[in-house]
Amino acid sequence: MVVLRRKEETYTVQAGRTLEEALRELGILPETVLAVKDGRIVPLSHRLAEGEELELVDVISGG
Amino acid sequence: MRCSVCGRAAVIKLRHANLRLCPEHLVTRVEKEVAGAIRRFRMFSPEERVLVAISGGKDSLALWHILAKLGYQADGLYIDLGIEEYSTRSRQVSEDFARGQGLTLHVLSLKEELGATLDELTRLARGKTCSLCGTVKRYLMNRAAWEGGYQALATGHNLDDEAATLLGNVLRWDEGYLTRQYPVLPGEGKLVRKVKPLVFLSEREMAAYCLITGIRYLYEDCPHAEGARSIVFKGVLNQLEDRYPATKISFLRQFLKVRNRFRPPEPVVLQDCPSCGMPTAADGLCRFCRLKERVSHGTPA
Numbered sequence: 001m002v003v004l005r006r007k008e009e010t011y012t013v014q015a016g017r018t019l020e021e022a023l024r025e026l027g028i029l030p031e032t033v034l035a036v037k038d039g040r041i042v043p044l045s046h047r048l049a050e051g052e053e054l055e056l057v058d059v060i061s062g063g
Numbered sequence: 064m065r066c067s068v069c070g071r072a073a074v075i076k077l078r079h080a081n082l083r084l085c086p087e088h089l090v091t092r093v094e095k096e097v098a099g100a101i102r103r104f105r106m107f108s109p110e111e112r113v114l115v116a117i118s119g120g121k122d123s124l125a126l127w128h129i130l131a132k133l134g135y136q137a138d139g140l141y142i143d144l145g146i147e148e149y150s151t152r153s154r155q156v157s158e159d160f161a162r163g164q165g166l167t168l169h170v171l172s173l174k175e176e177l178g179a180t181l182d183e184l185t186r187l188a189r190g191k192t193c194s195l196c197g198t199v200k201r202y203l204m205n206r207a208a209w210e211g212g213y214q215a216l217a218t219g220h221n222l223d224d225e226a227a228t229l230l231g232n233v234l235r236w237d238e239g240y241l242t243r244q245y246p247v248l249p250g251e252g253k254l255v256r257k258v259k260p261l262v263f264l265s266e267r268e269m270a271a272y273c274l275i276t277g278i279r280y281l282y283e284d285c286p287h288a289e290g291a292r293s294i295v296f297k298g299v300l301n302q303l304e305d306r307y308p309a310t311k312i313s314f315l316r317q318f319l320k321v322r323n324r325f326r327p328p329e330p331v332v333l334q335d336c337p338s339c340g341m342p343t344a345a346d347g348l349c350r351f352c353r354l355k356e357r358v359s360h361g362t363p364a
Contacts, residue, residue: 029301029302029305030305031267031301031304031305032267032301034075034267034270034271034274036274039274040074040086041074041075041086041271041274041275042074043064043073043074043075043076044076045064045076057270057274057282058282059266059267059269059270060223060266060294060297060298060301061120061121061122061266061284061288062284062285062288062289062291062293062294062297
């Protein structure tokens with residue numbers, strides 16, 4: 001499994017799909033987040049590997 | 064995925080610009096876009112002093128960072144609105160950033176300037192928080208820029224902000240707002256020129272810029288922004304963008320081409336507020352001084 005953390009929420013998705021596919025499955029528009037691992041941006045085309053953990057940074061600010 | 068510029072591993076795909084970029088070329092693109100917008104719209108020259116409105120968020124801190132890097136004389140202004148822990152955290156982030164970069168940050172406290180925090184003001188004036196916030200921030204930013212001798216006041220409004228604002232103005236066909244929506248609003252008298260150098264850069268690019276360059280920004284929204292119309296409009300535009308890439312940029316760029324077709328409102332005669340001396344369209348006290356008077360009397364509007 002792969003863990004995606006977004007603020008207080010934690011999602012688990014299956015390894016083997018791309019980050020973009022995983023986000024769409026979760027109903028998250030890829031345009032609205034950046035995925036980060038070890039301080040580096042992970043591209044949407046990245047294929048998720050078993051045991052991987054990524055942080056999702058929301059890019060849309062309000063107000 | 065390879066960088067469209069250098070062929071190295073790309074980290075971000077910008078569908079609206081048909082680009083895939085590595086960290087280095089994402090940074091280059093953002094800085095070039097800012098420099099290009101400043102030149103194209105004649106926002107300010109290197110000889111002029113710019114005051115950057117700082118919120119502690121990604122856009123304002125990145126803008127300040129870029130202007131300093133490009134060699135502009137840019138100082139920051141943070142307004143402490145007194146929104147519980149949110150203001151404490153955003154002020155801390157802004158002060159840390161300024162200290163780390165060796166930049167000058169001016170700090171104004173709404174409690175000191177008005178006699179009430181934003182939350183207290185909302186209760187007293189019985190107004191909408193975001194509307195009151197806009198009123199006091201616009202006033203304090205302009206006054207600080209004018210009194211500080213700055214020739215321009217820069218804000219971190221980005222492509223997503225501007226497209227969302229445009230959508231709102233179009234849905235109401237508000238000609239007055241449509242004619243005023245532009246990357247530069249010229250100064251007049253004590254009204255300082257207002258500029259938006261990030262106008263053609265998306266939120267995603269700005270967040271990526273901060274992550275790559277190590278800018279630590281406040282990763283939380285104002286608690287009053289929840290459910291704000293601008294966020295709903297951004298959501299709608301992102302749905303469209305996902306389906307039809309470049310929707311936001313073409314919406315804004317095409318608008319800027321036809322904007323002159325809208326009829327500007329009748330010019331308003333401004334006079335100096337008898338209390339603070341800043342320009343106002345009202346007879347008598349300006350809106351800020353009226354709010355201040357209400358706060359001092361503790362009377363509802």
